[in-house]
Amino acid sequence: MGAFPATRMRRLRQSDWTRRLVRERHVTPDDLVWSVVVTDSGKDRDPVGAMPGVERFSVKELVKEAKIARDLGIPAIAMFPHIDPAKKDEHGTEALNPDGLVPTAIKAIKDAVPDIGIICDVALDPFTSHGHDGVLKDGVILNDETVERLVEQALVQARAGCDVIAPSDMMDGRIGAVRDALEGDGHTDTLILSYAAKYASGFYGPYREAIGSAGVLTGDKKTYQMDPGNISEALREVELDLAEGADMVMVKPGLPYLDIVKFVSDTFAVPVLAFQVSGEYAMIEAAAANGWIDGDRVMLETLLAFRRAGASGIVTYFAPRAARLLNG
Ligand code: PBG
Numbered sequence: 038m039g040a041f042p043a044t045r046m047r048r049l050r051q052s053d054w055t056r057r058l059v060r061e062r063h064v065t066p067d068d069l070v071w072s073v074v075v076t077d078s079g080k081d082r083d084p085v086g087a088m089p090g091v092e093r094f095s096v097k098e099l100v101k102e103a104k105i106a107r108d109l110g111i112p113a114i115a116m117f118p119h120i121d122p123a124k125k126d127e128h129g130t131e132a133l134n135p136d137g138l139v140p141t142a143i144k145a146i147k148d149a150v151p152d153i154g155i156i157c158d159v160a161l162d163p164f165t166s167h168g169h170d171g172v173l174k175d176g177v178i179l180n181d182e183t184v185e186r187l188v189e190q191a192l193v194q195a196r197a198g199c200d201v202i203a204p205s206d207m208m209d210g211r212i213g214a215v216r217d218a219l220e221g222d223g224h225t226d227t228l229i230l231s232y233a234a235k236y237a238s239g240f241y242g243p244y245r246e247a248i249g250s251a252g253v254l255t256g257d258k259k260t261y262q263m264d265p266g267n268i269s270e271a272l273r274e275v276e277l278d279l280a281e282g283a284d285m286v287m288v289k290p291g292l293p294y295l296d297i298v299k300f301v302s303d304t305f306a307v308p309v310l311a312f313q314v315s316g317e318y319a320m321i322e323a324a325a326a327n328g329w330i331d332g333d334r335v336m337l338e339t340l341l342a343f344r345r346a347g348a349s350g351i352v353t354y355f356a357p358r359a360a361r362l363l364n365g
Contacts, residue, residue: 062341062344062345063341063344064340064343064359064363065110066110066112066359066360066363067110067112068340068344068348068350068351069111069112069340069350069351069356069359070111070112070154070156070351070353070356071111071114071115071352071353071354071356071357072114072117072312072353072354073094073117074091074092074094074116074118074247074248075093075095075096075099075116075117075118075119075138076093076094076118076119076120077118077119078093078119078121080093080095081094081097082094082095082098085243085246085247087242087243087246087247087319088243088246088247088315088318088322088354089322089323091247091318091354093119093247096138096141096142099116099142099145100146100150102357103149103150103153104149104150105357106153106357106360107150107152107153109357109361109364110360111356112153112154112350113154113200113201114146114153114155115156115157115158115203116139116142116143116155116157116158117158117163117247117248118137118138118139118163118164119163119247119248119249120138120163120164120249122249124164125164125166125253126164126166127165127166127167127173128165128172128186129161129164129165129172130164132161132163132164132186132190132193133186133189133190133193134193137193139157140194140197143155143157143194143198143199144197144198147197147198154200155198155200156199156200156230156352157194157199157201158204158205159190159194159203159204159206159211160187160205160206161186161187161190161206162250163248163250165250166253167253167255168245168254168255169255169256169258170183170205170206170207170208170258170261171206171208171261172186176256177260178208178260178261180208180209180210181210183208183211184208184209184210184214185214187206187208187215188211191215191218191219192218192219192222192224195219195222195224195227196222200227200228201227201229201230202215202227202228202230203230203232203287204229204232205232206232206261207235207258207261207262208261210281212229212277212278212283215229215282216282216283228284228285229282229283229284230284230286231278231283231285231286231287232286232287232289232312233271233275233277233278233283233286233287233288234263234274234275234286234288234289234294234297235262235287235288235289236263236264236289236290237258237259237262237263238262238265238289238290238293238314238316239316240293240314240317241314242316242319243315243316243318243319244316268296268300271297271300272300272301272304275305276305279307283307285310285349286305286307286309286310287309287310287311287312287352288301288310289311290312290314290316290317291311291312291313291317291339291343291351291353292317292342292343293317296346298311298347299347301347302346302347302348302349308349309347309349310348310349310350311343311346311348311350312351312353313339313343313351313355315354318353318354318355321335321336321339333362336355336359337363340353340355340359
């Protein structure tokens with residue numbers, strides 16, 4: 038390597054064409070999964086206070102939005118339910134209802150827009166009266182009892198036509214149990230995206246408002262979600278979930294855990310997705326609304342950062358906005 042002045046790093050930066058020619062990483066609409074909230078409130082569009090620009094959609098409206106996303110080139114949507122609080126109970130029974138909001142939405146989208154992928158969260162928190170992802174007894178989240186319910190929830194989703202089952206609950210052994218159940222029920226091609234490295238994070242705050250679990254959540258999720266200080270534990274979690282039958286793994290939250298995205302993608306030859314969660318969205322939007330940053334520019338820069346760290350895809354509330362900008 039020559040030294041200055043034989044080497045001038047700025048030569049390659051001098052014009053748009055040189056910068057484009059040597060750019061090492063790219064983000065395209067193909068890399069995006071749109072996270073959406075579906076509601077049975079009766080309103081077609083219902084704004085989420087802590088996430089300006091994000092609305093909960095009725096099933097009918099979500100079908101229209103899924104078409105738009107498909108036309109923008111977005112490969113898949115990840116769906117999260119906001120249900121009538123009257124339907125919540127201690128065991129999250131509504132999660133197992135084959136005629137519930139999620140299976141109804143899956144069928145409606147698959148009917149109208151069969152070529153967009155549908156990813157469904159497997160966890161009980163949108164359905165429990167206490168806001169936890171599992172079965173709560175005497176202040177403890179019961180692992181094995183929860184897994185039994187998650188398996189049923191996953192089967193309800195797969196039977197409705199869900200393409201990707203995405204357990205986000207962090208119970209031990211759930212990926213193997215869900216995979217066995219899918220094989221046993223004839224869903225041999227249903228994908229599993231495991232939220233393998235999911236941290237107990239303050240960045241989920243606005244999401245809990247979005248699905249209506251903010252007011253009800255008692256305590257925190259630290260006995261099942263990972264401690265933010267841990268690195269090697271994330272690799273163990275990923276290794277186990279792959280051994281149990283996951284096709285893809287997720288790291289969550291996203292940008293604050295970019296080191297984990299990089300470690301996981303360097304270590305395992307599987308697709309790694311990163312979740313740009315609700316709090317990350319809210320921070321960008323809040324700063325942009327104050328005129329402190331250029332929101333579109335910062336948003337695209339964060340998406341590229343995920344790609345640089347090795348993410349195959351990014352789950353983000355920004356997906357349609359980003360796709361519009363990227364499509365020019
Ligand atoms: C829970 C779940 C959470 C998110 C997705 N699934 C929150 C939590 O674990 O409390 C967070 C998504 C976001 O913040 O955007 N199963």
